[in-house]
Amino acid sequence: MTIPARTLARLLIGLSCLSALSGCGLFVVGGAAATSAAVATDRRTAGEQVDDQTIELRVSSEMDKAFGDKARISGTSYAGRLLLVGDVPTEADRQRAETIARGITKVRSVDNYIRVGDITPLSVRTNDTWLTSKVKSQLVATENVPFRTIKVTTERGVVYLMGKVTDEEGRRAAAATSGISGVNKVVKLFTIVARETLLTEPGKQGAAPVTDSSSSGAAAPPPAGDDGGVQTMPVQ
Numbered sequence: 001m002t003i004p005a006r007t008l009a010r011l012l013i014g015l016s017c018l019s020a021l022s023g024c025g026l027f028v029v030g031g032a033a034a035t036s037a038a039v040a041t042d043r044r045t046a047g048e049q050v051d052d053q054t055i056e057l058r059v060s061s062e063m064d065k066a067f068g069d070k071a072r073i074s075g076t077s078y079a080g081r082l083l084l085v086g087d088v089p090t091e092a093d094r095q096r097a098e099t100i101a102r103g104i105t106k107v108r109s110v111d112n113y114i115r116v117g118d119i120t121p122l123s124v125r126t127n128d129t130w131l132t133s134k135v136k137s138q139l140v141a142t143e144n145v146p147f148r149t150i151k152v153t154t155e156r157g158v159v160y161l162m163g164k165v166t167d168e169e170g171r172r173a174a175a176a177t178s179g180i181s182g183v184n185k186v187v188k189l190f191t192i193v194a195r196e197t198l199l200t201e202p203g204k205q206g207a208a209p210v211t212d213s214s215s216s217g218a219a220a221p222p223p224a225g226d227d228g229g230v231q232t233m234p235v236q
Helices: 005-019 030-037 046-070 091-102 124-140 167-178
Strands: 071-077 081-088 108-114 150-155 158-165 185-192 209-213
Touching: 005 158, 046 071, 046 081, 046 091, 071 150, 071 158, 081 091, 081 158, 081 185, 091 108, 124 150, 124 158, 124 167, 158 167, 167 185, 167 209
Parallel strands: 081 108, 158 185, 185 209
Antiparallel strands: 071 081, 150 158
């Protein structure tokens, strides 16, 4: 079967758009096509993406210099909103880590979820990495969820979701995540970019609890020393 030249040209253009990090999708308008374009695009600017990568590198370097082997702290940044997770020996160390993070260039706000207690075992951290992969795959498979603009961090079975989303998109993402086996809790750290009509969705039986901290301010920290009841699952 011979493909008409015009059709072939359209296919080639479409493939080139899909291969880019951002671009043609933003110019598609109307119905499902516009929705698909929005879902496939990282809503941060190129400058924000570079800044976020720099922030995360700085967090790793500064925390290592400040605490060495006595603590484990990692940071995830989205458009300058910084999530801190990990383990420190004391509450004073927890506050010190936040102070250091707030002093890093381009950090706009800090969500401090660092835990006070012993360093989390490697087996649990390995399981967290596996859960993050599962969540990302589920978000890709979930309709009308902008998976390319959502960052996923898992710490002791608690999944943190960051990104620029609408209210509806945030709920869809959180619902999809909370239904995954092994997820103990979902914390939404979204930045809401638009208000849409709220649709009431039925709750899921057995789904993990969801905490909504979607705002421009810092989220309420978890209780110091809270183990979170981690459920470890086999790594495939």
